[in-house]
Amino acid sequence: MFKVLKEKLGGLRKKIEEKEKKEIEEIEEAEVEREQTREETKAEKQKVKVGLKDKVAALVVSREVVIDEKKVEDILEELEIILLESDVAFEVVDAISEALKSRLVGRRKKLTEKLSDIVMEELKSIILEILDENRFDFDEFVKEKLKEKKPLVIAFVGVNGTGKTTTIAKVANRLMKQDYSVVLAAGDTFRAGAIEQLEEHAKKLGVKLIKHKHGSDPAAVIYDAIKHAESKGIDVVLADTAGRMHTKKNLLDQLEKIKRVTKPDLIIFVDESIAGNDAVERARMFAETVGIDGSILTKLDADPKGGSAISISYVTKKPVLFFGVGQEYDDLVKFESKWLVERIFS
Numbered sequence: 536m537f538k539v540l541k542e543k544l545g546g547l548r549k550k551i552e553e554k555e556k557k558e559i560e561e562i563e564e565a566e567v568e569r570e571q572t573r574e575e576t577k578a579e580k581q582k583v584k585v586g587l588k589d590k591v592a593a594l595v596v597s598r599e600v601v602i603d604e605k606k607v608e609d610i611l612e613e614l615e616i617i618l619l620e621s622d623v624a625f626e627v628v629d630a631i632s633e634a635l636k637s638r639l640v641g642r643r644k645k646l647t648e649k650l651s652d653i654v655m656e657e658l659k660s661i662i663l664e665i666l667d668e669n670r671f672d673f674d675e676f677v678k679e680k681l682k683e684k685k686p687l688v689i690a691f692v693g694v695n696g697t698g699k700t701t702t703i704a705k706v707a708n709r710l711m712k713q714d715y716s717v718v719l720a721a722g723d724t725f726r727a728g729a730i731e732q733l734e735e736h737a738k739k740l741g742v743k744l745i746k747h748k749h750g751s752d753p754a755a756v757i758y759d760a761i762k763h764a765e766s767k768g769i770d771v772v773l774a775d776t777a778g779r780m781h782t783k784k785n786l787l788d789q790l791e792k793i794k795r796v797t798k799p800d801l802i803i804f805v806d807e808s809i810a811g812n813d814a815v816e817r818a819r820m821f822a823e824t825v826g827i828d829g830s831i832l833t834k835l836d837a838d839p840k841g842g843s844a845i846s847i848s849y850v851t852k853k854p855v856l857f858f859g860v861g862q863e864y865d866d867l868v869k870f871e872s873k874w875l876v877e878r879i880f881s
Contacts, residue, residue: 537841537879540621544655544880547613551651554606599643602650607639610654622811622842627665627849634661659876662845666872671829671854673869677710677771680800686718686764688772688797690757692790692821693805695726695778697814698833698859702805703773704736706831706857708864710771711740718767720760720774721746722753722793733775740864743769753777753789754796761797774799790825803856804830806847808838815846822851833859835868841879 611632618628638657644650680687689706693699700723707717719737721744723729730746737744745760757774764772776793777786794802804827806814814832821827830847835858838844848855858868858875868874 537839539839540617540841540879543617543621544658547610547617548651548655550613551610551654552649554609555650558600558606599645602639602642602644602653604636604640606650607636610639611636614658618842621840622815622846624812624815624842624846624850627846630665630849631658631661634664655880659880662879663872663876665845665849666855666875669848669852669854670872671856673829673856674713676801677713677715681715681770684800686761686769686772687801688757688761688774688799689801689803690722690774690776690793690797690799691803691805692776692825692827693778694817697778697806697810699778699805700729700732700736700775701862702831702833702857702859702867703733703775704740705859705864705867707736707740707742707773709867710773711742715770716768717742717771717773718760718764718769719744720757720772722757723775723777724749724751724753724756725777729775729777754793757793757797787824794825801828802826803828804851806830806832806843808832808835808841808843808858811840811843812846814843815850818847819850822853827851827853829854829856831855831857831859836860841875844875 614635615628615632618631619625623631635654635657638661639654642653644653677687691699691703703719707719710717717740719733719742721730721733723733724747727749730749734744734746743763745756745763747756747759753776757772760772760774763769774793774797776790793799802825804818804821806817808814810817818827818830830851830853832844832847832855835844844855844858855870857870860866860868
């Protein structure tokens, strides 16, 4: 998981340490010779935000060095390339860079402190803040919402081949383990085999599946599932929808009809973590055209980069709810920012 990003961040850490060692040697030499150093002109002082004189003064007084803007910019230049190559969305890279720069430039550090440690800790802190900005507890939402109404209706959207149907089964399994009753709605009436695939999951889980024939109106299928749940006192309706490319306006219009007719309490976008920036762009388009309440990223265990996991919440302004980390029904990990960041930086 995140092998590429881990290795590149490790390489950046080593480069920072090598540069820092060389700089400390230069500063110590400057300290010995500082009495012979000529005064800088006012013009030079204006150009140099954190100059050599400031560094030497800090070193003499408290054995500290000042982190200057040039050094931070050098680090950011390489870090931005690493993040972009790891499929972190451009606007997220920009936000990380600005935050890191504001925290580092002009900061004093002890000679015993490693600049690489400071950079990595601040980077972790910034990514945590980005991931936690739209925090949302799915389990708590279900619990509280069911006090107000029953059934709770959750619709799943996304393109074909991203693990949407299997993810629905995993969510059903999770809810059943919390003693909620569930019914599935086979709203993907267009893809060949989609109804049969969801039906197979329903049989394995022992839950009811509401289906119509191939090509039927998806909104009608989900509406019938809701009516069935109301009559049987079932807690949650999990509705599949046709996997559709966000560029196909007519299919997006059908999603709008599903929203209008069935009024889902949650619309969850599902995509593969390994799809990288493609997943981020699809999430953005679904958020803008249909409206989503959160995302689930599948195949996180196979993702060597990790960029989509960092980016989707920031780009959509909606939370990541779960990660799929395998093919079994229990392989659904509730989103925890610390869990994710520790796997990136471990």
